[in-house]
Amino acid sequence: xxxxxxxxxxxxxxxxxxxxxxxxxxxxxxxxxxxxxxxxxxxxxxxxxxxxxxxxxxxxxxxxxxxxxxxxxxxxxxxxxxxxxxxxxxxxxxxxxxxxxxxxxxxxxxxxxxxxxxxxxxxxxxxxxxxxxxxxxxxxxxxxxxxxxxxxxxxxxxxxxxxxxxxxxxxxxxxxxxxxxxxxxxxxxxxxxxxxxxxxxxxxxxxxxxxxxxxxxxxxxxxxxxxxxxxxxxxxxxxxxxxxxxxxxxxxxxxxxxxxxxxxxxxxxxxxxxxxxxxxxxxxxxxxxxxxxxxxxxxxxxxxxxxxxxxxxxxxxxxxxxxxxxxxxxxxxxxxxxxx
Amino acid sequence: xxxxxxxxxxxxxxxxxxxxxxxxxxxxxxxxxxxxxxxxxxxxxxxxxxxxxxxxxxxxxxxxxxxxxxxxxxxxxxxxxxxxxxxxxxxxxxxxxxxxxxxxxxxxxxxxxxxxxxxxxxxxxxxxxxxxxxxxxxxxxxxxxxxxxxxxxxxxxxxxxxxxxxxxxxxxxxxxxxxxxxxxxxxxxxxxxxxxxxxxxxxxxxxxxxxxxxxxxxxxxxxxxxxxxxxxxxxxxxxxxxxxxxxxxxxxxxxxxxxxxxxxxxxxxxxxxxxxxxxxxxxxxxxxxxxxxxxxxxxxxxxxxxxxxxxxxxxxxxxxxxxxxxxxxxxxxxxxxxxxxxxxxxxxxxxxxxxx
Numbered sequence: 001x002x003x004x005x006x007x008x009x010x011x012x013x014x015x016x017x018x019x020x021x022x023x024x025x026x027x028x029x030x031x032x033x034x035x036x037x038x039x040x041x042x043x044x045x046x047x048x049x050x051x052x053x054x055x056x057x058x059x060x061x062x063x064x065x066x067x068x069x070x071x072x073x074x075x076x077x078x079x080x081x082x083x084x085x086x087x088x089x090x091x092x093x094x095x096x097x098x099x100x101x102x103x104x105x106x107x108x109x110x111x112x113x114x115x116x117x118x119x120x121x122x123x124x125x126x127x128x129x130x131x132x133x134x135x136x137x138x139x140x141x142x143x144x145x146x147x148x149x150x151x152x153x154x155x156x157x158x159x160x161x162x163x164x165x166x167x168x169x170x171x172x173x174x175x176x177x178x179x180x181x182x183x184x185x186x187x188x189x190x191x192x193x194x195x196x197x198x199x200x201x202x203x204x205x206x207x208x209x210x211x212x213x214x215x216x217x218x219x220x221x222x223x224x225x226x227x228x229x230x231x232x233x234x235x236x237x238x239x240x241x242x243x244x245x246x247x248x249x250x251x252x253x254x255x256x257x258x259x260x261x262x263x264x265x266x267x268x269x270x271x272x273x274x275x276x277x278x279x280x281x282x283x284x285x286x287x288x289x290x291x292x293x294x295x296x297x298x299x300x301x302x303x304x305x306x307x308x309x310x311x312x313x314x315x316x317x318x319x320x321x322x323x324x325x326x327x328x329x330x331x332x333x334x335x336x337x338x339x340x
Numbered sequence: 341x342x343x344x345x346x347x348x349x350x351x352x353x354x355x356x357x358x359x360x361x362x363x364x365x366x367x368x369x370x371x372x373x374x375x376x377x378x379x380x381x382x383x384x385x386x387x388x389x390x391x392x393x394x395x396x397x398x399x400x401x402x403x404x405x406x407x408x409x410x411x412x413x414x415x416x417x418x419x420x421x422x423x424x425x426x427x428x429x430x431x432x433x434x435x436x437x438x439x440x441x442x443x444x445x446x447x448x449x450x451x452x453x454x455x456x457x458x459x460x461x462x463x464x465x466x467x468x469x470x471x472x473x474x475x476x477x478x479x480x481x482x483x484x485x486x487x488x489x490x491x492x493x494x495x496x497x498x499x500x501x502x503x504x505x506x507x508x509x510x511x512x513x514x515x516x517x518x519x520x521x522x523x524x525x526x527x528x529x530x531x532x533x534x535x536x537x538x539x540x541x542x543x544x545x546x547x548x549x550x551x552x553x554x555x556x557x558x559x560x561x562x563x564x565x566x567x568x569x570x571x572x573x574x575x576x577x578x579x580x581x582x583x584x585x586x587x588x589x590x591x592x593x594x595x596x597x598x599x600x601x602x603x604x605x606x607x608x609x610x611x612x613x614x615x616x617x618x619x620x621x622x623x624x625x626x627x628x629x630x631x632x633x634x635x636x637x638x639x640x641x642x643x644x645x646x647x648x649x650x651x652x653x654x655x656x657x658x659x660x661x662x663x664x665x666x667x668x669x670x671x672x673x674x675x676x677x678x679x680x681x682x683x684x685x686x687x688x689x690x691x692x693x694x695x696x
Contacts, residue, residue: 065549172640202403203576207620207636214633229549236622236634273554275579277621279602287558288551291519 018092019053020223021077021110021191026050026086026096028069028076032296044295046072048247049086051322054191059217059224061238061255063231063270065292069247070227071115074193077225078112079103090191108138111184115196117176121168127154127179128164134186153182158212174205181212185220193225198233210237231274235259243267246295246303249322253329263331263340265308302334310339364434365537365570366392366415371429371440373407373414376422382644384410386594387429392538397564397571399585399602401578401617405641407594408574412540415439415572416457417447434537453483456531460543462523466515472526473499473511479530498529501566503559521552528559532567539564540572545580557584578621582606590614593642593652596671599683610674610684612657613637651687663687 027050029043046069054060064070075081077088079095088096095106114120122130131150140146151161157178168176177197184192194213198206210233216222228234234241234255241258243251243266251264262268272286288307293299299306301316308315312335320334333339373385385407392398400408413419414426417439431439436454439447451457459465467475476495480486486494492511499507502525515523524544531539541560545553557580564571573584581588581602588605590598590613598611609615619635639656642648648655654664664687673682674689 065551174640202641203578203617204403204620204637205640207622207634208638210622210634211636231550232622236632269551273550275553275577275583276623277578277582277606277618279582279606281582285554285558287554291521291552292549 019089020056020058020091021054021225022087022089023050023052023077024087024089026073026076026088027084028072028081029084042296045069045247045298046295047076047083048298050244050247050249052242052249052252054223054225056190056223057217057221058240059226059238061234061241062225062227062244063229063234063241064244065229067246067292067295068244069295070229070244071195073244074112074195074225074227078110078193079106080112108187109189110191110193111187111189112193112195113177113180113184113197116200117173117180118168118200120180121176123168126165126167127159127171130179131182131186134183138187149186153186156185156216157182158208172205173201174208177201177209178212181209181216185216188220189222191223191225193227195227196229197226199228199230206233213237231270243270246293246298248303248332249330250304250332251330252322257326257329261326261329263325263329263336264304264333265310265339266304269307302332310335363394364391365394366434366572367430367432368411368415369430369432371411371414371431372427373410373419373424374427375410375420375424377645379645383427383594384424384644385414388589388591388596389429390589390596390599392570392572394537394570395564395568396587397573397585399581399588400572400574400591401576401581401588402591403576403641405593405644406591408591409542411591412457412542412572412574416451416455416540417442417444418457452479452536453534454536455538455540456534456536457540457542458524458527458531458544460546462520462527462547463515465527466523468515471512471514472518473513476526476530476533479533483534494533495529498533499526501532501563502526502529503555504529519552520548521555524548524552524556525559528556528563532563532569535567536569538572539569540574542574543576544573546575546577553580560584578606578617590617593647594644595652595685596683597653597685599671599681601680601682604680604682610682610689611653611686612659612688613653616656616658651685659688661687 026047028047029045031040032042032044033040050073052060062070072081076083083096086096087094090106090109095103128150131153132146135146135149150164154161154163159175159178171179198209201209217224226234226237238255241253241255242249243264245266251267262271269286269288290307293306299316301318302320305311305316315334318334320332322330322332325331325336369389371385371388372383375382375384388411390398400411402408415431419425426440429440433439433454436450439450442450473495476498477491480491480494496507496511499510504510504522504525545556548556560571575581585602588600588602589596590611592613598614605614609618616635616637620637622634637656642652642655650666651664651668654660657664669685669687669690671683671685672690674684
């Protein structure tokens, strides 16, 4: 069991602390039905066997291109989506198979902040009512206590008391994202899944929100699963980073380590495509040919074979496993010893 | 007297630096664009001037609502009707004339032939009910009288040029059958079919993944040198600017706040807004050696209907002083940097002789 999960050994230094969240062999397949009797012919393998852990107070970054399954993974962990297979252990309890009623106490603990601050807020609720709702649902009956908490939340995320009675359309993009964060914070969660929280924002606003997330983490000891396509934002925010490609994690390491020693050919290409805001740097770009293959019919063996400059015949027949190449640095590549 | 001579010399070397004046493909002087909305008139572009030289890439960078897209749409004559209009200034296109005075009919001739534009969303800017081949042929037929087979051959040639594999079979594909990167390649093929002098690219890679972005930027650079097109690149991404542009305009709330060569801008940004923008980008290096707080610019971009008095950036500027609230600074060459043709709109960098 332990050898199938990369993070157990990664945390050998502190073996006494159990991880806050542990995901084992998680799969989410979306069946595609067609034909006269709606038989299932194929499936979108959005998340195809993911193992990861998040420790208390830690930020785990999850990076990958569109369609790699990173958002689906986030939604499954929050149980907005049903896993097809696998376990989601939150403080030791498997929440993957719980029904809605059993999930209720865990919903308080795991919250999510969405990418689009325009569509993720109910346009008919004022900021105050929106923040009241989770408090009502989770049993704070006293109205005054609820109001007090709402004003506290607005203050926490840098909004003013006067914003209580405003509707989402009266806020700017950055303010709406603050509201989304306040909503996630309302019930004092332990884990927040941040699904591309800053990609819809301007640069100057983006840094405000990233700083806010870090401040809140320091104040409340929050853990984040920070999902983004932007490698530099993920590097900035995360303690450890997982790189995902077509439903699988291909590399996982501490943020500093991943940036210094990149092993997987896909991560290398991602890193080199990162545009550094410095015109004096002549980038030695590894330009990947072609597009990300469809997750409906991913290439056999290693999913990256079709675009990998180092691919051999064996790559397209055998599926490499995520192995610990260096202490705490996990790579899924069968040619790792030849190319590193 | 002596001062004048130095200034004159600086002026000359200025011109040499930015290239031969006859090389100018596009010269914009004092462009003003207004949008009439319910609440009043928005000066979306307020006195913007710049020149684009042959074979160059000029970048315009700024946040949403700063007027960068409106500048491009004014040049293309594609302002939203009926609310948008050019209220002043000139758009001089080499060998064509002042586009600001052109009628719709005249503009139709210019677009596609002399200038073309690619947009951020390759899905919404292609027509979903026609094949991509048909749409490219349409662009060819508007400007050149070619037979059906000749047009098709030309279209396939264009598809090949923009690096689409198996162009003959892709010709009959509909936009939804192509990936985002492929669609953007089709847009570029369509834009370049008339071998235009200028290609305006409005956030061409914002909707694309990083590995695809790298492909498209490389393609734009290759085609620029092959076809000899100049590029006006509009983006919010300073990384894209650093990679692509030679000269950069930084826009804020409808005005240019800084203009410089790309290396100067990144090495020594002068306007507090540019400084703030550059500092607020997380770079991977920062992550190494522990957590670092990102610099952030306080506040939000002001509403274009309620601009602060004086400098438009004064509410958010860390170096604000009394003068900033009184009057708006002009866009001038800072005294220390006359030779590189830099310009900055900030009282902090005002040349001493202008003190009067």
